[in-house]
Amino acid sequence: MFNVKSIAQRRAFSKVYKNYVNGQWVASAATSHIDVINPLDCTEVLAKVPQSTEAEFNSIVQNSQDTFEEWKEVPISTKIRMMLKYQELLKQNNDDIAKMICHEHGKSIIDANGDVFRGYEVVEHACSFGSLAMGETVENVANNVDIYSFRKPLGVVAGICPFNFPAMIPLWMYPLAITLGNTVVLKPSEKVAGTTDILIDLL
Numbered sequence: 001m002f003n004v005k006s007i008a009q010r011r012a013f014s015k016v017y018k019n020y021v022n023g024q025w026v027a028s029a030a031t032s033h034i035d036v037i038n039p040l041d042c043t044e045v046l047a048k049v050p051q052s053t054e055a056e057f058n059s060i061v062q063n064s065q066d067t068f069e070e071w072k073e074v075p076i077s078t079k080i081r082m083m084l085k086y087q088e089l090l091k092q093n094n095d096d097i098a099k100m101i102c103h104e105h106g107k108s109i110i111d112a113n114g115d116v117f118r119g120y121e122v123v124e125h126a127c128s129f130g131s132l133a134m135g136e137t138v139e140n141v142a143n144n145v146d147i148y149s150f151r152k153p154l155g156v157v158a159g160i161c162p163f164n165f166p167a168m169i170p171l172w173m174y175p176l177a178i179t180l181g182n183t184v185v186l187k188p189s190e191k192v193a194g195t196t197d198i199l200i201d202l203l
Contacts, residue, residue: 015046015047015048015194016033016047016048016050017047017048017049017050017193017194018050019052019056019060020200021059021063022063022067028050028052028053029052029053029055030050030051030052030053030056032050032051033048033049033050034048034049034051035047035048035049036048036049036104036190036191036192036193036194037191038103038104039104039105039106046103046104046194047104047194049190049193060185061156061185064156064183064184064185065155065156065183067183068153068155068156068181068182068183071178071181071182071183072152072153072181072182074181076129076130076133076179076180076181077130079129079178079179079181080126080127080129080130080179082179083123083126083175084127086123086175086202086203087120087123087124087127089202090116090119090120090123090171090199090202093198093202094116094117094120097112097116097198097199098112098113098115098116099112100166100194100195100198101115101116101166101167101192101195103194104166104192104193104194104195105163105166105191105192112167115165115166115168116167118165118168118171119165119167119168119169119170119171119172120171122168122171122172122175122176123175125176126175126179127179129179129180133151133180134151135148135150135151136149137149151180152181153180153181153182154182155183156182156183156184156185157177157183157184157185158184158185158186158187159173159174159177159184159185159186159187160187161173161186161188161189161196162189163189163191163192166188166189166192166195166196167199170186170188170195170196170199171199173186174186174203
């Protein structure tokens with residue numbers, strides 16, 4: 001028989017998410033939070049997501065800009081080796097990621113595994129950027145005119161994710177951007193923050 005809990009018991013939560021800045025998880029100075037609600041019963045609070053302050057946001061963007069100055073100089077072959085390792089970690093932890101998607105989003109395990117796999121494919125694609133990031137050279141397109149093109153990172157880029165594909169959509173964004181030398185400010189959906197929490201831990 002289903003054990004009916006009181007609303008007070010159901011609204012107990014176990015985790016307050018943090019911001020990942022400069023290689024570590026940092027507690028937010030936020031005074032207000034958004035509840036992550038269990039989609040199974042729509043009353044249980046699974047966790048809380050901070051509504052980060054404007055000052056925090058500006059600090060995060062500045063940190064990303066400072067990091068970009070170093071990261072853009074890392075050879076692309078090194079970045080690709082990092083993505084090769086990352087894709088292996090995603091594969092090894094597929095079940096945990098899929099279970100988190102089921103837990104906070106409500107997808108079936110089959111759909112959740114598909115969500116992870118489609119994101120994994122993008123990380124796989126990022127591992128081929130050694131040749132795709134190359135520029136072009138064309139000599140003598142006109143008298144005494146040669147053309148040289150270079151592909152360079154843009155800088156700090158942003159990703160704002162909806163809730164419907166908790167793994168796939170973030171994985172569409174930051175692996176490609178960082179492999180090409182950019183830094184990323186990523187805002188996962190507040191409804192499914194736990195999935196991105198795992199993805200970033202693995203990264």
